Amino acid sequence: MTFQEYWEELSSAEKQELADDCNTSKEYLRHIYRGHRNAGIKTIRALLKARPKKIKLHWFFEAA
Numbered sequence: 001m002t003f004q005e006y007w008e009e010l011s012s013a014e015k016q017e018l019a020d021d022c023n024t025s026k027e028y029l030r031h032i033y034r035g036h037r038n039a040g041i042k043t044i045r046a047l048l049k050a051r052p053k054k055i056k057l058h059w060f061f062e063a064a
Contacts, residue, residue: 003059007033022046 031037
């Protein structure tokens with residue numbers, strides 16, 4: 001699974017809840033989902049803290 005696949009599974013309300021839990025906006029997370037932005041370390045840490053059993057660190061780093 002990837003962040004993009006995880007994001008697609010969420011309802012609009014769940015996306016907003018995730019954004020609220022990460023102290024960011026749903027629009028910013030959508031930019032990450034679409035590849036228009038890369039998640040910064042603070043956002044990655046917040047995502048991992050908000051959903052530790054769902055979101056994986058390696059989703060945010062390209063394979064070498």
